[in-house]
Amino acid sequence: MNKVYVVGVGPGGAEFMTVQARAALEQADVLCGYTTYIELVRGLYPDKETCATPMRQELERCRQALETARSGKAVALVCSGDAGIYGMAGPLLELAPEFPEVEVEIVPGVTAALSGAALLGAPLGHDFCVVSLSDLLTPWEVIEKRLECAALGDFSLCIYNPASNKRADYLQRACDILLRYKSPETACGWVRNIGREGQERKILTLARLREERADMFTTVFVGSSTTRETGGRVVTPRGYRL
Amino acid sequence: MNKVYVVGVGPGGAEFMTVQARAALEQADVLCGYTTYIELVRGLYPDKETCATPMRQELERCRQALETARSGKAVALVCSGDAGIYGMAGPLLELAPEFPEVEVEIVPGVTAALSGAALLGAPLGHDFCVVSLSDLLTPWEVIEKRLECAALGDFSLCIYNPASNKRADYLQRACDILLRYKSPETACGWVRNIGREGQERKILTLARLREERADMFTTVFVGSSTTRETGGRVVTPRGYRL
Numbered sequence: 001m002n003k004v005y006v007v008g009v010g011p012g013g014a015e016f017m018t019v020q021a022r023a024a025l026e027q028a029d030v031l032c033g034y035t036t037y038i039e040l041v042r043g044l045y046p047d048k049e050t051c052a053t054p055m056r057q058e059l060e061r062c063r064q065a066l067e068t069a070r071s072g073k074a075v076a077l078v079c080s081g082d083a084g085i086y087g088m089a090g091p092l093l094e095l096a097p098e099f100p101e102v103e104v105e106i107v108p109g110v111t112a113a114l115s116g117a118a119l120l121g122a123p124l125g126h127d128f129c130v131v132s133l134s135d136l137l138t139p140w141e142v143i144e145k146r147l148e149c150a151a152l153g154d155f156s157l158c159i160y161n162p163a164s165n166k167r168a169d170y171l172q173r174a175c176d177i178l179l180r181y182k183s184p185e186t187a188c189g190w191v192r193n194i195g196r197e198g199q200e201r202k203i204l205t206l207a208r209l210r211e212e213r214a215d216m217f218t219t220v221f222v223g224s225s226t227t228r229e230t231g232g233r234v235v236t237p238r239g240y241r242l
Numbered sequence: 243m244n245k246v247y248v249v250g251v252g253p254g255g256a257e258f259m260t261v262q263a264r265a266a267l268e269q270a271d272v273l274c275g276y277t278t279y280i281e282l283v284r285g286l287y288p289d290k291e292t293c294a295t296p297m298r299q300e301l302e303r304c305r306q307a308l309e310t311a312r313s314g315k316a317v318a319l320v321c322s323g324d325a326g327i328y329g330m331a332g333p334l335l336e337l338a339p340e341f342p343e344v345e346v347e348i349v350p351g352v353t354a355a356l357s358g359a360a361l362l363g364a365p366l367g368h369d370f371c372v373v374s375l376s377d378l379l380t381p382w383e384v385i386e387k388r389l390e391c392a393a394l395g396d397f398s399l400c401i402y403n404p405a406s407n408k409r410a411d412y413l414q415r416a417c418d419i420l421l422r423y424k425s426p427e428t429a430c431g432w433v434r435n436i437g438r439e440g441q442e443r444k445i446l447t448l449a450r451l452r453e454e455r456a457d458m459f460t461t462v463f464v465g466s467s468t469t470r471e472t473g474g475r476v477v478t479p480r481g482y483r484l
Contacts (some may be wrong), residue, residue, distance in 0.1 A: 010260065015260065015265065016262055017260060018259060018352060019256060019257040019259060019260075019261075022261075058480075059482050082356050083364075084360060084363075084364040085359075086367070086368070086480065087364070089364035089367065090364040090367030090368075090478065090479055090480050091479070091484075093364055093472060093473065093475050093477045096472075096473050106360040106364065107360065108352050108356040108357050110351065110352060114250075114350040114353060117326045117348075118326060118348040118349065118350040121331065121335050121348065122326040122329070122331035122332035122348065124326055125331065125332030126332075127371070127388050128371070129370070129392075142396070143369075145394075145395055145396075146369050146397065148395070149392070150395065153391030154384070154387075154388070155391070230335060230338075231335065235335045235336055237332055237333075238300075238332055238379055240300055240301050242336055
């Protein structure tokens with residue numbers, strides 16, 4: 001079968017996968033993906049052929065998956081979280097027209113905005129934005145503009161890739177932009193290692209979020225003006241009259 | 243067990259549920275929720291007690307779930323899509339402090355932004371916003387401001403509740419706002435009845451989206467300036483150099 005499934009497997013353990021994702025992995029002859037994500041699923045299918053590629057080789061990974069499928073195999077390209085949200089579905093679909101004999105199916109999964117929000121409460125209970133602070137592929141000016149627009153629109157905000165070794169102060173820079181428009185008392189939170197060993201969460205104000213150190217396994221949530229802490233959770237009300 | 247699980251069951255059929263969601267439904271003594279969603283899961287657990295409430299009785303539904311849990315039962319409050327995104331996690335957590343003996347666990351699920359995007363390709367492959375056009379609980383001016391900010395930030399946009407019988411022209415009004423800032427050629431799409439009988443999808447420009455008739459089972463996607471149609475799919479590139 002000349003087919004690539006691009007599969008979102010959720011945040012970590014097998015319990016976060018959908019039945020559809022499990023079925024796609026089951027049907028695949030070969031499991032492809034970033035090394036860390038292949039480790040997550042290899043245990044479920046110890047006998048399957050795997051093909052792991054290191055970070056930053058996203059296009060090579062997609063091309064390899066399509067070439068393997070063209071040779072007559074069913075390939076699952078494994079993504080953490082969702083297949084599409086900052087995932088491999090985009091670049092794979094951009095390359096796919098070069099491989100007209102290969103069928104592509106996108107299998108969605110629980111992205112960190114959802115799994116992280118569930119750990120904190122319901123910070124994304126009303127309109128929200130998702131912004132990545134990674135400037136590897138996006139000019140910082142574009143990121144800054146989006147943070148401003150998220151604040152001006154009074155959206156709840158979920159921040160992916162808030163920091164890395166080379167970008168240690170990016171979360172602080174983002175908070176400084178948001179603090180031009182939002183109260184320092186805005187309810188915020190972060191989660192780290194969602195659904196994996198070492199899972200942590202913290203609820204705090206925007207002023208205190210600015211002082212936190214995030215890493216690449218952290219997802220950050222910044223509330224709208226209506227977001228509140230209640231009973232140890234962060235909630236953005238939809239507007240029901242209690 | 244005095245516990246409420248707020249469970250996101252994904253868009254429709256059982257194959258979109260996570261293993262964690264299935265386990266929560268399994269452990270529940272009582273399944274609560276909006277009538278339509280209870281129908282979706284009742285078939286899986288024909289012997290469980292159910293408690294269905296009609297639309298618009300969200301707070302009553304949450305209070306009933308908490309009261310049932312306080313009486314010593316494990317309750318699953320079933321939400322379509324995710325538990326938190328316009329779901330019951332928010333109002334339930336707002337009421338929960340009145341029920342200190344009840345434990346609450348939020349179980350995330352695949353929301354329509356993800357399941358709908360997968361059917362279209364990867365329209366949310368970069369930073370994005372999610373906005374509901376329902377003005378039942380949100381003033382229209384706030385919705386309009388958020389649409390403007392989403393356009394000014396050049397986000398991809400996913401629109402929930404684009405129309406209902408009483409709000410037949412809301413999608414058109416939203417498109418008119420977006421067209422002040424965005425090209426009429428912007429790549430867009432919609433999906434209807436995701437994961438259910440009668441599933442449909444359509445890819446079209448923003449100018450043509452303005453002429454479409456949506457209903458409450460439709461989810462709409464509006465691209466950023468970089469979103470493209472390729473090979474019959476909508477893709478918002480992350481920025482990899484092909």
